[in-house]
Amino acid sequence: MSCRCMGKEMVRVYRDLEVYQTAFTSAMEIFEVSKRFPVEERYSLTDQIRRSSRSVCANLGEVWRRRRYRAAFIAKLYDCQAEATETQIWLEFSVKCRYLHPQEARHLYRNYDQVLGQLANMVKNASQWIVQ
Numbered sequence: 001m002s003c004r005c006m007g008k009e010m011v012r013v014y015r016d017l018e019v020y021q022t023a024f025t026s027a028m029e030i031f032e033v034s035k036r037f038p039v040e041e042r043y044s045l046t047d048q049i050r051r052s053s054r055s056v057c058a059n060l061g062e063v064w065r066r067r068r069y070r071a072a073f074i075a076k077l078y079d080c081q082a083e084a085t086e087t088q089i090w091l092e093f094s095v096k097c098r099y100l101h102p103q104e105a106r107h108l109y110r111n112y113d114q115v116l117g118q119l120a121n122m123v124k125n126a127s128q129w130i131v132q
Helices: 016-032 044-065 069-098 101-124
Strands: 004-006 009-011
Touching: 016 044, 016 069, 016 101, 044 069, 069 101
Parallel strands: none
Antiparallel strands: 004 009
């Protein structure tokens, strides 16, 4: 089994990735705050923001399994970036619709900025992640 060292921590499974941990924590925060959204948003905004935030995590699991194939690995990282960006857009709608306090949204938005930066770094340094 191949492991990658990020700083002092060894990454053995996708759950060890800092980007996964940030994305998972943020998705759970979104789940909690979205419970306060109006019931009429259940099948639209609430569903969309929960789905996209969770999809970042699910795609990271797939990314980890595609490390043998550089093109597939990078393509799946781009999928993660798309879902993180979509989540940020739903956060903006949540504020504009007054379902989410701007300060809460800002915190979550910054978390996804961090996720996007970490994903971009993984794309840039893909060769360090590829399993030979």
